[in-house]
Amino acid sequence: MIAGPLPDLVGRQHECGALDDLLTGLGEGGSRVLVVRGEAGIGKSVLLEYVAARASRVKVTWAHGIEADMELPYASLHQLCTPFLDQLDELPGPQRDALRVAFGTAAGDPPDRFLVGLAVLTLLTRASETRPVLVLVDDAQWLDQVSLQTLEFVARRLLAEAVAMVFAVRDPEGRTALGGLPALRLDGLDTAAAGELLEATVGGRLEKRVRDRFVAEMHGNPLALLEFSRGRSAAELAYGLDSSGFPSGQGPVAGRVERDFAGRLGALPADTRTLLLIAAAEPVGDARLLVHAATALKIAIHAAPAKAAGLIEFGESVRFRHPLVRSAVYHGAGPEERRAVHRALAEATDPVADPDRRAWHAAQAAEGPDEEV
Numbered sequence: 001m002i003a004g005p006l007p008d009l010v011g012r013q014h015e016c017g018a019l020d021d022l023l024t025g026l027g028e029g030g031s032r033v034l035v036v037r038g039e040a041g042i043g044k045s046v047l048l049e050y051v052a053a054r055a056s057r058v059k060v061t062w063a064h065g066i067e068a069d070m071e072l073p074y075a076s077l078h079q080l081c082t083p084f085l086d087q088l089d090e091l092p093g094p095q096r097d098a099l100r101v102a103f104g105t106a107a108g109d110p111p112d113r114f115l116v117g118l119a120v121l122t123l124l125t126r127a128s129e130t131r132p133v134l135v136l137v138d139d140a141q142w143l144d145q146v147s148l149q150t151l152e153f154v155a156r157r158l159l160a161e162a163v164a165m166v167f168a169v170r171d172p173e174g175r176t177a178l179g180g181l182p183a184l185r186l187d188g189l190d191t192a193a194a195g196e197l198l199e200a201t202v203g204g205r206l207e208k209r210v211r212d213r214f215v216a217e218m219h220g221n222p223l224a225l226l227e228f229s230r231g232r233s234a235a236e237l238a239y240g241l242d243s244s245g246f247p248s249g250q251g252p253v254a255g256r257v258e259r260d261f262a263g264r265l266g267a268l269p270a271d272t273r274t275l276l277l278i279a280a281a282e283p284v285g286d287a288r289l290l291v292h293a294a295t296a297l298k299i300a301i302h303a304a305p306a307k308a309a310g311l312i313e314f315g316e317s318v319r320f321r322h323p324l325v326r327s328a329v330y331h332g333a334g335p336e337e338r339r340a341v342h343r344a345l346a347e348a349t350d351p352v353a354d355p356d357r358r359a360w361h362a363a364q365a366a367e368g369p370d371e372e373v
């Protein structure tokens with residue numbers, strides 16, 4: 001088979017190494033199973049693409065769980081077996097009949113699941129006698145129940161066959177699917193890799209403090225990093241939000257999330273909301289600046305309700321739970337309020353150490369045309 005291009009991956013050396021080992025084992029004629037687990041957008045599918053692209057002289061077959069097909073028994077199993085169905089007639093009679101009924105090419109009572117499992121195992125084993133077989137199953141959380149059970153059965157029974165199976169499942173803890181199989185858990189990218197991805201997307205270098213803040217707020221989730229930074233320049237991220245209408249969350253999901261956060265903000269005391277507005281207007285997450293600006297605005301530093309609402313963390317630096325919380329805070333405030341906050345931040349920013357940012361806050365604070373009025 002012709003392998004596809006290798007995806008551009010950052011920071012997944014360990015995971016790619018585990019998949020390379022699996023392919024080496026497969027090439028040497030042994031079976032291997034791995035379940036890649038992790039939350040949405042963490043990079044499971046792209047790792048399956050990686051292993052598919054790295055597999056040479058291997059027969060690769062895919063199944064994709066599809067939420068809308070979860071009620072269709074054997075839908076995903078059928079997809080996975082399609083390349084091997086010309087061998088169906090060679091199976092032992094009971095296995096062949098069970099699989100035919102399962103796939104709807106023969107009439108009959110619902111087939112014995114054990115026979116269906118055996119039939120798939122036999123099909124894959126026979127195919128692997130010509131060339132090793134790599135079975136890739138993406139979005140296993142959406143497999144129909146019988147396909148999932150059958151594949152789990154097959155995975156547990158593989159011994160010395162040249163068949164490897166890699167599953168990707170959106171179930172970080174392994175609570176629901178494929179529980180007892182060997183797992184590779186994906187966490188967020190580390191700070192360096194996530195920073196690299198962010199800079200590659202915005203097409204420029206970012207100041208370390210700004211970069212680290214975004215990375216921490218997005219917990220190194222590649223999809224979150226890509227979605228948030230797409231279409232934004234390094235300069236926009238460096239200065240953060242501005243009153244000329246910095247686009248808030250893009251797309252319907254981001255819009256919905258932002259509205260949800262906006263709802264939680266509405267329940268906070270006024271001083272706490274202003275404190276959050278200062279944090280949102282200040283791109284670096286410098287807790288000292290926040291305190292200075294809050295003092296200048298004569299508001300109480302009353303952060304506990306925002307912490308309790310899970311919106312922000314205050315430590316040496318200030319971190320929103322998600323960048324969309326920042327946009328919700330910033331865009332939820334009135335123009336006059338935003339200008340006051342930028343004015344206080346301009347005054348609190350050191351003119352020697354950070355003249356550009358001070359000038360930027362001052363510009364934001366100045367009266368001017370405001371599109372939102």
Ligand SMILES: Nc1ncnc2c1ncn2[C@@H]1O[C@H](COP(=O)(O)OP(=O)(O)OP(=O)(O)O)[C@@H](O)[C@H]1O
Binds near residue numbers: 012038039041044170
């Ligand atoms: N290590 C990485 N380096 C560069 N880009 C990455 C990396 N990991 C993921 N991405 C990119 O992030 C996005 C999300 O990754 P992917 O689709 O693999 O996530 P997923 O875990 O399969 O999510 P879901 O559970 O929603 O299916 C993709 O655009 C992917 O190319």
Ligand SMILES: [Mg+2]
Binds near residue numbers: 044138139
């Ligand atoms: Mg995926």
